Amino acid sequence: MSTGRIARAEIEDAPCLLEFALLHPDPDDEKWLRPVPPAVALAQRLHPLEREILDRRRFSIELTESFEPFMALSALAPAPTHAITVLEGADRINAALNLATAECRHEVLTVQPGGGRSEQILKQALERDRPLMERGVSMRTLYQHTVRHSLGTMAYVDVMSRGKVEIRTLEELIGRLIICDATVAFVPAQDDQQVALELRHPGLVKYLIKVFEHLWRRATPLREEVPYEPARDGITGVQHSIAKLLVEGHVDEAIARRLGMNVRTCRAHIAKLAQALGSGSRAQLGYLIAQSGLLEQDMAAPGHTDRP
Structure with missing residues (x-):
């Protein structure tokens, strides 16, 4: 419809006609609406968008010109690296x-x-x-x-x-x-x-x-033999290392991980350590390690300090 007019009640199911400005109120009677040529309605809708696009383009040009001196300086410096x-x-x-x-x-x-x-x-x-x-x-x-x-x-x-x-x-x-x-x-x-x-x-x-x-x-x-210390009182170097970690409070899994062995092997060494010290329980083992003087050489070693 490009001529005549239409009652407002008839377009209740098509509100987009008013939204897109394809209809405008009849100046002689507010209950009626008159058609607007689609080309005119489209121009009215596009004008503010085109103006906004033009403004944004102008702003982008101004922003680029403002940053140009800084870009020239940064081109002379090496690219930053994330630390x-x-x-x-x-x-x-x-x-x-x-x-x-x-x-x-x-x-x-x-x-x-x-x-x-x-x-x-x-x-x-x-x-x-x-x-x-x-x-x-x-x-x-x-x-x-x-x-x-x-x-x-x-x-x-x-x-x-x-x-x-x-x-x-x-x-x-x-x-x-x-x-x-x-x-x-x-x-x-x-x-x-x-x-x-x-x-x-x-x-x-x-x-x-x-x-x-x-x-x-x-x-x-790797191609040389590991200079293991001879066993002292039946305690090997590996068991000596385990004794240190036990006294520090580490559990079997943590000791095994730190020494690069599986838990079963670690527990076998703990059992041999307990046997060598005559321990009947895990709690007693820690006490006997401390009383045996097994770790005293580490404490007296040159360069040892309590500081981290």
């Missing part, structure tokens, strides 16, 4: 590790606590580390003594030893640590290995390298 990045989930952690190792050109330092690795973990490690070896990147890795009894881990070591790879072991290690080219380090943020931190602050990375070097000097090359 600490939180990586959540195994996929994101592995992606960040893969990128860092792919970019690595000189040296990788790693600390890998725990015992033998599963076949799947070793397969992933080979896929990531083999290209490093082929590029001539040097690698130094710290494991715990218990990996010496892991056939799978030793097979992985045999493959990697064809490159510039050095491996040493310690009885106890700190948490997992990976450092690439002294520029980026990765450390776990949770025990479940589902959250990690990517560290790029030079001061943090330098400090972690010092921690690694301290452990490296104390560690034993």
Whole structure:
């Protein structure tokens, strides 16, 4: 309808006609409405939108011109790097590790606590580390003594030893640590290995390298025999380490994790320790360890201090 008029009551089911200004009130009678040409109605609707778009374009040009001096300055400076990045989930952690190792050109330092690795973990490690070896990147890795009894881990070591790879072991290690080219380090943020931190602050990375070097000097090359201390009163070096952790209040699971062994092996050592000290209960064992003087040599060792 482009001419004539229509009663208001007749468009109750089509309010959009008024909303789009396709009808306007009859100046002679408010109960009636007259049609508006669609081209005119559309122009009336579009005009404020076009004006708003024009204003926003003008503002964007002014904003760009205002920021132009700052953009020129930032182009001369190196791009900022996040000092600490939180990586959540195994996929994101592995992606960040893969990128860092792919970019690595000189040296990788790693600390890998725990015992033998599963076949799947070793397969992933080979896929990531083999290209490093082929590029001539040097690698130094710290494991715990218990990996010496892991056939799978030793097979992985045999493959990697064809490159510039050095491996040493310690009885106890700190948490997992990976450092690439002294520029980026990765450390776990949770025990479940589902959250990690990517560290790029030079001061943090330098400090972690010092921690690694301290452990490296104390560690034993994998191809050499571990210089276990002779048993004193029937107590081996491993049982001595367990005794220290027991006195500190650690439970069996925590002790096993720190020494890189399974819980069953840990409990077997605790049983032998109890037998050597003549203990009949777990509570009595802690008391007998303290009374035996077993840990006094550690307290008297050079450089020992109560301070952290």
